Amino acid sequence: MRTRIKEFRARYDLTQEELAKKVGVRRETILFVENGKYVPSLKLAHDLAKILQTTVDELFVFDDK
């Protein structure tokens, strides 16, 4: 799984800390989600997409093999 969170964060000039506070999670969680090391719950994915003004499909890219 890849994410485009970093790209969208840069678009809205948000740091990881700011995004974490807006979503209500710890900064490390945003870091791990960005790096694809943690697969967020549906609710967290939805909240991230909402904050970054996009959709879950746009934010998370699954490489089908």
Place this chain on the structure above:
Amino acid sequence: MDGRTANTLWVAVTAAFSLIGFIALGVVLGAPSEGWTLHVVLSSAIFVGILITLSAMLWAAWKKRQDGKAGYPAKDERTKIQEGRAAYYTVLILGYIMLALLWYSFLGVDLLDLPALSASQALIASLLANAVSFAGLRWYFLRKG
């Protein structure tokens, strides 16, 4: 000085004196006068383990407070999942440790003539193993993601 600052200062001073006291006790009791015996080594190791555990607990409490002041939640979905995994494996590890203590008690003492462990020593060893296992596994799983 307001009430909150006074409470914080009181906790910090109490913790500092407790830690210094435990370190001093550990150094005094850990230094053998009659030479290193298994009992002295085990007692020293237990004291060191207690000091490390206490220090880690104080640090964790301080960090939790700092994160709270910065506006971060103490736990989120990721930390809850990883702590759950750490707890699961800690239970397994503790089970094996208690089995080992049981085998030591039945076979080591009777067949191999090893020194018997008192109930308090076995309890302290189990508790320390529990705390250290959980802390270590929690750290590992949270780093891993």
